[in-house]
Amino acid sequence: MTQLLLNTLSLGAAYSLLAIGFVLVLNATGAVNLAHGSFVVVGGFLAASLGAMLKLPGAIVLPVVLSGMMLIGGLLSLAAYYPLRNRPAVSVFISTISMGAILETATLLVFGPSPRVGPPILSGGSLRVGDAVLNVQSLSTIVLAIALVALQYVIFSRTVLGKRLRAVAEDREMATALGVNVNVMILITFGISAALAGAAGLIFANTFYITPGDGEAYMIKTYVAATMGGWGSLRGAVAGAFLVAAFEVLVPSLPVILPWAVGALPSFGALFSPTASTIWLYLAFLVVLFFRPQGLFGEAVQQRA
Numbered sequence: 001m002t003q004l005l006l007n008t009l010s011l012g013a014a015y016s017l018l019a020i021g022f023v024l025v026l027n028a029t030g031a032v033n034l035a036h037g038s039f040v041v042v043g044g045f046l047a048a049s050l051g052a053m054l055k056l057p058g059a060i061v062l063p064v065v066l067s068g069m070m071l072i073g074g075l076l077s078l079a080a081y082y083p084l085r086n087r088p089a090v091s092v093f094i095s096t097i098s099m100g101a102i103l104e105t106a107t108l109l110v111f112g113p114s115p116r117v118g119p120p121i122l123s124g125g126s127l128r129v130g131d132a133v134l135n136v137q138s139l140s141t142i143v144l145a146i147a148l149v150a151l152q153y154v155i156f157s158r159t160v161l162g163k164r165l166r167a168v169a170e171d172r173e174m175a176t177a178l179g180v181n182v183n184v185m186i187l188i189t190f191g192i193s194a195a196l197a198g199a200a201g202l203i204f205a206n207t208f209y210i211t212p213g214d215g216e217a218y219m220i221k222t223y224v225a226a227t228m229g230g231w232g233s234l235r236g237a238v239a240g241a242f243l244v245a246a247f248e249v250l251v252p253s254l255p256v257i258l259p260w261a262v263g264a265l266p267s268f269g270a271l272f273s274p275t276a277s278t279i280w281l282y283l284a285f286l287v288v289l290f291f292r293p294q295g296l297f298g299e300a301v302q303q304r305a
Helices: 002-029 036-054 058-084 089-111 136-158 160-170 172-177 182-207 215-229 234-249 251-257 259-264 274-291
Strands: 126-129 132-135
Touching: 002 036, 002 132, 002 136, 002 160, 002 182, 002 215, 002 234, 036 058, 036 089, 036 182, 036 215, 058 089, 058 136, 058 182, 089 215, 132 136, 136 160, 136 182, 160 172, 160 182, 172 182, 215 234, 215 274, 234 251, 234 274, 251 274
Parallel strands: none
Antiparallel strands: 126 132
16 A cells, blocks of 8 residues: 555656646646647657666756757747747647647657656666655655655755746736846746656656557546646646646546455456546546636636647
């Protein structure tokens, strides 16, 4: 049970990086970046390639991945957002879909279609704590996610750059009137968003594996997390990310956690299989939309694309 909870926290921490990055761009631009899932793919393949070539753990190649993804995120903003920023939000919506397809196709051409496994953050194996045996990668994922979220918090709350980024997210017109270069701040926001997604890609590449077509699945989960938590809410995005993780890890484990239920109801295992857990997740998503459309923490952005 301890390992199940650790796996849930680990997966939720990785999804939190994705959801926070997604919401940062949403708040800064008012538009949805549907290439966000593709950042995971690019970051995962970059980490896997660097790890294989250099024979180094993920913690060492992480700065290179973050730097590369910040550059890619900034370039995407120049190609998919700035030319269309004065047009309806659906224009950016469509352009980011196109950019996501370009990123994933380019990844396929460069790295090929085969799945890749990334390096562990620190090392593989397990760690015994008392009677519990804990997976080192899961522990490392939680620590890495906490460190990156804390760094993002410090930047946004304790630095002049962060104050400018927050000003743009809260009121672009007022920020412009105060002399803030809104275009540069949005470019930086895209870069930070892509870096967080790339870090998640490094995690997923080792925890599972990464293929060029994984971007859509990660994008959907990110969208669900952001919507369930509250559109534009950072703490809501984190809460939504952990909810998605709980449905993916804990729900399929119910037949193991509750063996008596399997004996009482023979179909219990099928109802809470890994495949069925996806159905339960989207049913919960619909319930939240029906009873609390503003999300669990309320909407910070009163507009949905």
